[in-house]
Structure formats: structure tokens, C-alpha cells
Amino acid sequence: RRVVVATSNAGKVREIEEALGGLGWEVQGLGGLPLPEETGSTYAENAALKACAAAMMTGLPALADDSGLEVAALGGEPGVYSARFGGRDSDLERNLHLLEKLRGARDRRAKFVSVVVLAYPDGDLEEYRGEVAGTLLEGPRGQGGFGYDPLFVPDGERRSMAELNLAEKRALGHRGQALAALLAVHRPGA
Ligand code: ITT
Numbered sequence: 786r787r788v789v790v791a792t793s794n795a796g797k798v799r800e801i802e803e804a805l806g807g808l809g810w811e812v813q814g815l816g817g818l819p820l821p822e823e824t825g826s827t828y829a830e831n832a833a834l835k836a837c838a839a840a841m842m843t844g845l846p847a848l849a850d851d852s853g854l855e856v857a858a859l860g861g862e863p864g865v866y867s868a869r870f871g872g873r874d875s876d877l878e879r880n881l882h883l884l885e886k887l888r889g890a891r892d893r894r895a896k897f898v899s900v901v902v903l904a905y906p907d908g909d910l911e912e913y914r915g916e917v918a919g920t921l922l923e924g925p926r927g928q929g930g931f932g933y934d935p936l937f938v939p940d941g942e943r944r945s946m947a948e949l950n951l952a953e954k955r956a957l958g959h960r961g962q963a964l965a966a967l968l969a970v971h972r973p974g975a
Contacts, residue, residue, distance in 0.1 A: 786971075787811045789837035791849040793820055794947030797960070801848065803951040804964040809973070811833075813897035815865035818842050828852065828865060828900035829912055844906050848967075850960060852899040854933045856883070856921065858892045867932070880925060883936060893921040895937065897900050897946075900966060909971070915962025929956060933947070 790812055796864030821838045825831040832851035839847035840962050863870035870880035887893060889891050896918045902965035903911040918940050925935035934946035939957045946954060955961030968975065 787813065787845055789813055789815065789839050789847040791815060791820060791835045791847045792924050794931070797850050797852075800951060800955065800958075800960050801850070801964065804955050806960060808968065813845075815839060818935065823851070826865065826897060830915075832881040832900045832902035832912070833904065833910055836902040837908075839908070840906045842906040844855045846903060846905050848901060848903050849902050850899055851964070852959060853909050854883075854937070855896050855898060856887070857894040858887060864898075880933060880936055882970070883921070883933065884923070887921060895919060897920050897937065899931075899963045901960070901963040903967060911967070913960040913963040913965075913966040913970075914969075915966070917957060917959045917962070920958070965972065 786809065788805070788810060790798055793796060798814065798892045805812055818839065822832050823831040823834060825834055828851040832849045835849035835851065836847045839849065852865045855861045855864050870879045873879040873882050896916055899915045903914045920938050922935050922945060924940060926945040926948070927935050929949060930947045938944065939946060942957065946958065949957065955964070
């Protein structure tokens with residue numbers, strides 16, 4: 786089956802292709818089509834905005850992910866606003882901003898959340914959610930992944946998310962959990 790991935794984030798594209806490819810899913814990019822502004826106040830709303838827009842524009846089923854990092858010591862921030870945390874423009878600057886905000890903090894617990902929406906051109910929607918709890922390091926480690934991955938160690942793991950390969954991140958991570966739920970619903974014979 787063919788699906789358009791409605792994201793401008795290359796890291797998400799890699800992870801979604803790795804999770805769905807080879808299981809009979811043909812994943813295609815947005816091909817330069819614009820994504821709507823994320824005006825929602827929840828992951829689910831924003832994921833639906835992106836997926837619906839792409840499904841309308843392409844006439845194909847479209848999949849979007851909206852995700853974020855929720856930091857306990859910051860009352861759950863940056864959460865839905867993770868991509869714009871502190872008004873910083875790059876992953877590196879946002880990671881430095883996060884480290885600065887947490888300087889001296891003893892509570893370094895955080896969780897990643899992902900909501901994946903699969904939208905159809907007729908307006909139908911499916912929603913899947915995944916989460917992973919962990920702790921934040923005092924400095925970055927690893928070259929893989931994207932975003933806050935170099936600062937985040939999932940519970941039960943010693944390596945940061947940026948030290949995991951794609952398959953390992955999928956097995957442990959928030960996006961992998963959401964995509965596994967989607968795959969369970971859509972597996973042949975389900
Ligand atoms: P699209 O909206 O185009 O998909 P985006 O990067 O703007 O791309 P979001 O609005 O969902 O996506 O913002 C999520 C942000 O949360 C993302 O930019 C990262 O900073 C962070 N994030 C989400 N998933 C992550 C992951 O798996 N690893 C590290 N950081 C992640």
C-alpha cells in the first residue's frame with residue numbers, strides 16, 4: 786500500500802521508512818508540497834492537521850507524526866512546542882538551551898511522546914500514540930537520530946537515543962511504538 790509521509794523532518798522520514806518499508810508499504814515524500822501551520826494545542830491535533838492536508842493535496846493516504854519532549858522539571862515543557870523550544874532555530878541550539886535550563890537540576894526525568902495520524906482522502910482518520918520515559922544527560926552523546934536524542938537515555942538503556950541504530954530506536958522509542966500500533970491494525974489478515 787502507498788502512503789505519503791507528511792513531514793519536513795528528514796529524521797522522521799528515515800525512521801518511518803525503516804519501520805514500514807519491507808512490510809508491503811510504499812512510502813513516498815511530500816515532493817515539495819507545503820505543510821500547514823501547526824495551530825493545534827495537542828500532538829493529535831497537529832498530526833491530524835498535517836496528515837489531512839497531505840491526504841487532500843495528494844489524493845493518497847497520508848501519515849504524519851507530531852511529537853515532543855516533556856521534561857518533568859520544566860512542568861512538561863517544551864512538549865507540543867519542542868520544535869520551537871526557546872525560539873531556537875536548530876537542534877544544536879535547542880539542546881544547549883535545554884541543558885542551560887536544567888543546569889543543576891537533580892530531577893532529570895523526561896519522556897518523548899509521538900502521535901501518528903493516518904488520514905485518508907475521504908476524511909477518515911486513525912490515531913496511534915507512543916511514549917518512552919528516560920533521563921536527560923548533562924552533555925550530548927552520539928551521532929545518530931535527531932533533535933534531543935543525544936541528551937536522552939531511555940529507561941533500562943545505558944546509551945543515549947543518538948547512540949542507537951534505527952532498529953534499536955524503533956524498538957524502544959516513542960515513534961516506533963506508535964508505528965507498531967499502526968502496523969498491528971494493518972497487518973495482513975488483521
Ligand atoms: P514536521 O512537523 O514537519 O513533521 P518537526 O520537526 O517540526 O517536523 P514536530 O512539530 O512534531 O516536528 O516537532 C517535534 C520536535 O520534537 C522535533 O523537532 C524534535 O525537536 C523533537 N523530537 C520529536 N521526536 C524526536 C525524536 O525521535 N528524537 C529527538 N527529538 C525528537
